[in-house]
Amino acid sequence: MIALLRKELGAMLPWFLVGLALVGMSLLSVFWDDDPLIEDLGLRLSDGDGQTMIVWIFGFLVGQGAVAYEERDGHTEFLDGLPTRRSTVWIAKGVATVGAVVALVLGSFVSDVVLHTFTAAEGATSSLRPLMLEHLLMLVGGFGGRGAGLLLSWLGPLAYGVVGLALLIGFCGGLIWPPLRIWTPVVGTIGSLAWDHGSASHPWGPPLLQLATGGLMALGSFGLFLGPGRALVARGSQIVAVVRFGTVGCLSLLVGLLGALFALILVTEFGSLLLTGHDALHTEHFRILYAPADLERAQALAEEADGLSERVAALVGDTDQGPLELDLELLGAPTNHLGVFTGGKIRLARDVGPDVLAHELTHAHARRLTGAAGMNQRAHVHFFEEGLANWVALRVVGGGPAVPVSAGALLATHQVRFDEIVDSGRHQAKHDITQSYLLGQVFVEALVQEDGEEAPGCFLRELGRVGDDPLPGLALWYGLAERCDVDLDAVQDRWLALLEEARRELPALPRLRSRVTEDGALEVWDEYQLGYVLRCGFRAEPTEDVAHWVYLIADDGVCEVPSRVIQGRTFEAQVGYELPPTADQQGAVIFLPWIRLRAP
Incomplete structure (x- = not known):
């Protein structure tokens, strides 16, 4: 038995090396992270979902190449001639495959513990228990994938088609009823860890189902290895033919249904445009694309586009590069947007006003000043760009005060922090997504009151000189302010003062x-x-x-x-x-x- 086990472990050596490579790549990814430290948790702790999927796939591939090839390559006659039983051979193979999965998870656990131990901030919450839970889920996922690989290996290459079908069924089921996703073991995920500050939890049901399913599949493979599996690997196997026909048929049916569903959505959303096409109007600097039924709105847009762009350019400070020239699509905007500047054109909803066009033109003119740096630093300047677009639209078109009373409600509910708003990912994880627009608008007003209408344009031009490497939010802003000779602390004080003035105008607020x-x-x-x-x-x-x-x-x-x-x-x-x-x-x-x- 020892010699047999040594042989099977030797056969698993390539998979042990693959596991080692995965652990190494995981370590390297930590150093590629722009912000590996978060709050008081030391290194960022994952929700466990992606790792579980990777270990499931690893376990599946390990199981796929462990058993059925012995029958397929005619080795079983040789094994039957040895002084050992098939069940003993299968147990040795089972131990070797389990060892490969355990080695991967154990290596990941040890490396994560070491990293979290040596990089956690002083007084940070201990990450040992959450890491243990995370890697327990990974181990369960690996066992589930191993069981699926052991059983489906008897189908040969068809196994990948069966897994693909299972993935598609799980995907479709998740669309209809999202909670089903974590109860579909073969899909490779058993849900994400639920975080409560430094502690993590997870429902027991999906992992237990994953473990039970993997065990039953492994047991089924054991039964096939004892003899019946020969009928599956034989050339022209009727059983495999039936499975192949069913798999291909189900895949074709599901793909067809999904295609029909997406076609229906496409026709529902863009049916009239697909039938009628679009026409174009040309102004001095813009081409306006519109559906024939929207001719009147397109003509109104054509009359105001050039003038709006000129006034926006003056406020943004984009006056040295000539007029802006791009397409305006009056053909519908993405979901939850009235308009969007995509880099080469502006897409507008079919019934928007000039304020939306002015907002998007601000983004277009700002992009000419910032270039690629505007995108590379977007997480830190998002509030400023959106606030500037709102502020410019109010200046050019009108529609309300620069400091709305509603902005004071954000101060009243203790949701105003400059160090948060200069990191859009951190801010939007905690606060309503529209707050950055409102707070950014008031910030631009404070900047203009402190340093004049040329200040926003200076910030944009200096941002364009920053370069491609992402910078910490506060460091970026203090650097821009210094190069524009702006006292950023004074601007923040003015910002808070304007918000306080708005807060005083509020009625009594609810609790x-x-x-x-x-x-x-x-x-x-x-x-x-x-x-x-x-x-x-x-x-x-x-x-x-x-x-x-x-x-x-x-x-x-x-x-x-x-x-x-x-x-x-x-x-x-x-x-x-x-x-x-x-x-x-x-x-x-x-x-x-x-x-x-x-x-x-």
Whole structure:
């Protein structure tokens, strides 16, 4: 038995080396991270989802090449002639495959513990227990993949088609009912860790299902290895032919259904445009693309585009490169946008006003000043660029004060910090995504009041000289301010003073409380009972695409939690209220910071 085990472990040597390479790449990726330290957790702790998928695939590939080849290559007759039983051979192979998976996970665990130990900030929360949980999930995923590989290896190359079919079924099932994703073991994920400051948790159900499924698959492979597997690997096997026919048929059906669904979405969204095409109008500097039914709106846009661009350029400071020339598409904007500047053109919703065009023209003129640096440093200048676009649109078109009363509500709810707003990823993980627009608008007004209308353009030009390497947010801003001879601390003081003035004009604000009810709804109420309209926002994770976030009005103080945001044990929610409109500005919705809640 020892000699047999030594032989099988030797056969697994390439996989041990692959595991070592994966651990090495994981270590290198830490040093490629722009910001490896986060809050008080030392090195960033993963949600475990991606690693589990990788280990599942690793386990599948290890199992795929461990057993069935003996029968396929005719080695079983030789094995039967040895003084050992097939069950003993299979046990040796099973131990070797388990060893490869365990070695990968153990190597990852040791390297992570060492890194977290030597790089954690003083007083940081211990990461040992979360790391143990994360790697336990990885180990379970590896066992599940190993079991699938051992069983499906009897199908030869068809095994990859079966896995592909399972992935597609899991994907489609997840679209229909997102919580299903973590209950689909063969898809390779068993959900993400739920973080509560420095501690992590995970539901036990999906890992147990993964472990049980992997064990049953391995047991099935054992049964086939004892003899019945010969019928599967034989040339012209009818069983494999049936499986192949079913797999190809199901894949074709699902791909066809998905194609039909996407075609239906395409026709629903752009059907009229596909049927009628588009026409074009030319101004001195712009080409306006529009659907024939929107001729009147396109003509109005053509009359104002050149003049708007000239006035925007003067405020932005883009006066040395000649007029801006690009396409304006009046054919619809992306979801959740009235307009968007894509770098070579501006896409507009079909019924937008000149304020939206002025906003997007500001982005276009700013890009000419910042160049690639504007994109490379976007996380740190996002609030400024969006705020400047709002500020310029108000100057050029009008529509409200530069410092809306609603901005004061952000100060009143303790959501204003300059060190947060200069890091859009950090800010949007915690606060409502629209706050950066509003706070940026007031910041630009403060900058202009302190240093004149030329200051925003100077910041943009100096940003264009920064280069490609990302810089820390505060360091970037103090560097830009120094080169523009701007006292950034004085601008921040003016910014806070303007917000304080707006706060004083606010009516009495509500004090919101919320909780998840037993029937899976989010209940929200105002302790002061001031009669505000209350709202809720939901998302699965901070990194989820904004298009998938859900916003609802709290009917009778209750918001039903959408099933699509529940992809694990927790989800994120925020509550807010509608400010009443005033004589010179529309009402606004003020959301409190995002909070993580346990799924019902």
